[in-house]
Amino acid sequence: MIPSQMLKGTLEGCVLAILRQEERYGYEISQKLEGFGFGRIPEGTVYPLLLRLEKRGSIQASFRASPEGPQRKYYSLTAQGEKELTEFLQHYRELTRAVDQLILMTGGYPYASPNESTFGTE
Amino acid sequence: MRRQTKALLEQNNRAEKTLSAKGQELLTNIVVYLRGSRISTWDQEQVRRDITQMLLDAEARGEQAEDVIGPDPQEFCNNILAELPPMPRWKSTLCALRDGLLAAVVLGAIWLGFGILEALLGVGSWPNLTLTVGQVLSGAGILLTAIGIVYWICRRSFSEDQKKGPWIVLFLVLFGVLCAGFFLRQPIAALPIPVAICAIAGLFVVYKVMDSQLD
Structure with a gap:
């Protein structure tokens, strides 16, 4: 389980990355996050973040009826969102490189396999 | 709206x-x-x-x-x-004013109704309606109490405990306000009934105009 403090700075970028592939609705986004190993993140946790991104113009919403009946709000990336995602990916790469470098130089990951212990140094 | x-x-x-x-x-x-x-x-x-x-x-x-x-x-x-961005101060003030206007129209209509009834029964000052200090004070008191009740309910919508204390205080305040309305009978103004009707209708029109532009 990833601590919520660690998630806070990256969740926005991760949601943008999920929407890069195709438009999705809130529950789908929370399911995708869980599928990628983020642990259980209820739709209600993702919703305020989606509101923030929508108000900022990073994503846009459209309504469509779902096969189950109720209307669903589908979110897709805007041009501004794509730009923000590119920035996030650049910054995140810098961060992971720096953190990996630091961890490797200070004793490596505990319980890591040989492959994992060199991850990020190539 | x-x-x-x-x-x-x-x-x-x-x-x-x-x-x-x-x-x-x-x-x-x-x-x-x-x-x-x-x-x-x-x-x-x-x-x-x-x-x-x-x-x-x-x-x-x-x-x-x-x-x-x-x-x-x-x-x-x-x-x-x-x-979500809070409404600008000027807009929330206008919304409060609009809600206050509606309450004033309702209170005014009640006052008008009782005034006409008194006039028909021959106990009023026909063709004028007298506005007393007590009526103004109790109207303002009822308005403020109503705002307080709404605020209290909204803030505590998820609260499980059913405290009775605040409701007793509220009831006493309301009782005091209504007593003031009954006992303070010094007249402030005497309005002819058609003027009172026009004034209340005017307030209602202002309310409707504001309501159609706000929210």
């Missing part, structure tokens, strides 16, 4: 009825909590639509509301409110 906000409100009312009883209760608490915030009615209704859809979707999947919004609905609401 603007036309698009009213349409969304009606659409939300219809959608809410399709939720289970438990879902409706939770949604009501959420909406009451949001009503006490400084975000616009349009934003409130958009959020209400999204949450209703979330809950309907969850019920269709056979999940509980807690699975969707988490164990603490108040925290969920606070997280939403943190993302």
